[in-house]
Amino acid sequence: MFSPGTESSQDLCRVSDAALIPTRFVWPYGGKRVFLTGSFTRWSEHLPMSPVEGCPTVFQAICRLHPGVHQYKFYVDGEWRHDERQPFVMGNIGIVNTLLLTSDVEQVGPTHSPSTGVSNNSNRTTQMDVDNDFVRSLTRQMEFQDGLFRVSDNDIAVSRRRVCDFLSQKNAYDLLPDSGKVIALDVNLPVKQSFHILHEQGIPVAPLWDSYNGRFVGILSPLDFILILRELEAHGPNVPEEELETHAISAWKDRKRQLYSRSDQLGRPLQGLAQASPYDSLKDVAVKILQNEVSMVPVVHSSSDDGSFPQLLHLASLSGILKCICRYFRHSVSVLPVLQMPVSSIPLGSWVPSIGDRNCRPIAMLRPTASLSTALSLLVQAGVSSIPIVDENDSLVDTYSRSDITALAKDKVYTHIRLDEMSVQQALQLGQDASSQFGLFNEQRCQMCLRTDPLLKVMERLANPGVRRVFIVEAGTKRVEGIISLGDIFRFLLG
Numbered sequence: 103m104f105s106p107g108t109e110s111s112q113d114l115c116r117v118s119d120a121a122l123i124p125t126r127f128v129w130p131y132g133g134k135r136v137f138l139t140g141s142f143t144r145w146s147e148h149l150p151m152s153p154v155e156g157c158p159t160v161f162q163a164i165c166r167l168h169p170g171v172h173q174y175k176f177y178v179d180g181e182w183r184h185d186e187r188q189p190f191v192m193g194n195i196g197i198v199n200t201l202l203l204t205s206d207v208e209q210v211g212p213t214h215s216p217s218t219g220v221s222n223n224s225n226r227t228t229q230m231d232v233d234n235d236f237v238r239s240l241t242r243q244m245e246f247q248d249g250l251f252r253v254s255d256n257d258i259a260v261s262r263r264r265v266c267d268f269l270s271q272k273n274a275y276d277l278l279p280d281s282g283k284v285i286a287l288d289v290n291l292p293v294k295q296s297f298h299i300l301h302e303q304g305i306p307v308a309p310l311w312d313s314y315n316g317r318f319v320g321i322l323s324p325l326d327f328i329l330i331l332r333e334l335e336a337h338g339p340n341v342p343e344e345e346l347e348t349h350a351i352s353a354w355k356d357r358k359r360q361l362y363s364r365s366d367q368l369g370r371p372l373q374g375l376a377q378a379s380p381y382d383s384l385k386d387v388a389v390k391i392l393q394n395e396v397s398m399v400p401v402v403h404s405s406s407d408d409g410s411f412p413q414l415l416h417l418a419s420l421s422g423i424l425k426c427i428c429r430y431f432r433h434s435v436s437v438l439p440v441l442q443m444p445v446s447s448i449p450l451g452s453w454v455p456s457i458g459d460r461n462c463r464p465i466a467m468l469r470p471t472a473s474l475s476t477a478l479s480l481l482v483q484a485g486v487s488s489i490p491i492v493d494e495n496d497s498l499v500d501t502y503s504r505s506d507i508t509a510l511a512k513d514k515v516y517t518h519i520r521l522d523e524m525s526v527q528q529a530l531q532l533g534q535d536a537s538s539q540f541g542l543f544n545e546q547r548c549q550m551c552l553r554t555d556p557l558l559k560v561m562e563r564l565a566n567p568g569v570r571r572v573f574i575v576e577a578g579t580k581r582v583e584g585i586i587s588l589g590d591i592f593r594f595l596l597g
Contacts, residue, residue, distance in 0.1 A: 132554035140174030186436035257439035269385035451586035475521035
């Protein structure tokens with residue numbers, strides 16, 4: 103193998119300019135600081151790469167190389183990376199990309215465009231022509247729209263097909279942990295006690311068990327508590343304690359059916375309990391969660407044909423399914439072309455609309471001083487799991503989620519506060535104080551990413567238990583630019 107590292111520095115100095123070929127190296131997958139190193143630098147020097155004007159996720163560097171075979175790698179934000187779209191081999195320092203550079207510049211691959219600078223010689227290419235060639239070659243794999251690279255329809259189709267194939271081959275049994283606990287609540291438990299249990303156990307939802315009929319009949323979630331507080335507060339300050347102390351879950355569910363006989367508070371038709379069998383494919387489980395617009399479904403097994411004596415095995419969630427996807431494809435990202443694409447180049451999530459853009463719905467955000475009543479109304483009306491709390495510059499400071507409402511069940515806090523008089527900031531502090539008393543600390547409240555981060559990074563953040571949304575923020579200011587949810591990821595992947 104020909105390598106410039108075998109020559110001395112004096113030999114290199116004697117190589118004529120005519121023998122050196124200016125070659126462009128490109129890293130099109132985003133990052134903050136990107137460096138290039140290779141056999142042509144004896145692997146000892148890191149060459150800084152610069153973002154392409156108008157394409158902040160694409161970095162480039164131009165090196166003058168002699169013909170031959172070269173190896174190289176990228177150093178992106180402190181991690182060694184290689185471009186899986188280009189030829190690569192296992193080298194002395196791990197997986198490296200390879201480049202066969204000939205004296206005929208027309209044979210240079212699409213990622214490495216030669217650059218000879220501006221010249222009066224008509225046989226040479228000008229710098230502007232090289233840039234155009236570079237863009238044209240890169241857009242064979244990605245579309246260029248509005249100044250940002252967009253993943254191609256073919257890459258999306260390939261990725262969706264492979265994800266669907268993987269999810270169809272796996273079933274709900276693959277979600278079951280080696281050990282753990284699953285909590286179910288009896289429908290005859292008082293509402294207040296039930297939500298105290300949810301908060302104390304640090305779980306957002308629980309299946310409901312009807313011991314009389316011997317079956318699971320529903321799910322108790324923080325949304326129920328929100329609807330109860332909003333309804334009962336409207337009838338006077340003394341009603342909530344009495345209602346929550348004496349009314350069982352079954353009574354509330356009956357009341358809810360009366361209030362929303364045709365649709366729930368979010369305007370969706372009321373449906374029976376959505377549950378899964380351990381033999382259901384992960385794709386079917388994910389589709390069931392999306393179609394029923396719930397956070398999770400119980401995985402129930404019965405050894406009898408009539409479904410009697412059901413056993414609750416697990417609560418299947420989109421985050422658990424996403425964790426399986428990330429674990430399976432993490433070390434073979436070339437199989438899913440979209441995984442290394444910046445999230446801003448992929449059609450998913452909600453984004454802050456540009457000035458003059460009337461087709462984009464604004465993202466729901468609140469100030470810390472907003473009332474808790476406003477936050478709860480927004481959670482219900484927007485149909486989201488959490489709301490970003492931002493300062494006057496729209497910089498992210500915290501998030502208020504549906505599950506935070508269960509903190510009000512601790513020590514009957516709901517009996518001596520009014521939702522319109524308590525601020526979001528006070529409610530969050532109350533939740534933190536209650537959690538610390540139980541030894542519970544939520545270190546993953548605000549999961550943040552940059553618009554230049556690859557899709558895989560966002561997916562890995564969302565695969566963490568309890569995380570439903572990732573906030574896309576501006577580097578440095580933490581100004582909210584977009585939000586990507588678990589539902590967004592699966593609606594994109596499943597098409």
